[in-house]
Amino acid sequence: MGGDVDVRFRVLGPFEVLVDGRARSLGGAKPRALLAALVIDAGHVVAADHLMDVLWGDSPPERAHSTLQKYVHQVRSIIDPGRTTDGDRVLVSSPPGYLLTVGPDDVDAARFERLVAEGQRCMAELELERASACFDEALGLWRGAAWAEFADEDFARVDAARLDNLRALAIDGRAEIGLATGRHAELVADLEATVAAYPLRERPRAQLMLALYRCGRQADALRAYQGFRRYLAEEVGLEPSPALQDLDAAIATRTYRFCTPFTLRR
Secondary structure (H helix, E strand, O other): OOOOOOOOEOOOOOOOEEEEEEEEEOOOOOHHHHHHHHOOOOOOOOEEEHHHHHHHHHOOOOOHHHHHHHHHHHHHHHHHOOOOOOOOOEEEEEEEEEEEOOOOOOOHHHHHHHHHHHHHHHHHOOOHHHHHHHHHHHHHOOOOOHHHHHOHHHHHHHHHHHHHHHHHEEEHHHHHHHOOOOOOOHHHHHHHHHHHHHHOOHHHHHHHHHHHOOOOOOHHHHHHHHHHHHHHHHOOOOOOHHHHHHHHHHOOOOOOOOOOOOOOOO
């Protein structure tokens, strides 16, 4: 990123712009939405027509182009202080629209994705300590729902869902490592919270059952399965997978004796 001013963007929670470490106000809903749309496609040219659609949908004002330029100027006054040429700017004019130039650590979501990928690679190679550290650091970047105020907007909805899915995978991976390294007692409360946050996901339910069982809480593990089975039937009309049914049966008959990592991928 050009110039001496450090500019960072945080989207894993309320949308924030940090300039030299300080959160800065963008002055209103329209400039915030404009910059959010640019951050989602950071490193790529975003057409002015798309930005106008983000700002006004099917009802643009008569002077939409000039109003868009006004908002661009407003954003630049915050993130490009003192920069007068596109060679130095973070927000660059690039036909047919604008380009937000960022470094590898300038957007928290990009750093999060790299850490999750590294954690998954380390899991595959059974480097569990390093994998756990990656997942911890990745999840520590979250301050709330991804894209918070924009999560229901057309331009951000897909990215918000994608990031939340990656977050779930990181949570799963960290719990899997905990189970594999015998920290089941520490995991129960976190897994109960995960199950509450992702009630339709099977993997955290399986992890909770295993953690409870390994803590000597067989009855609670069986209740966790039955609760999931009822929820699935009521909400989506489905049964748990054969793998989870087998796990329930093994816990019920006390024939489950060990936990290897990475067995339940769903």
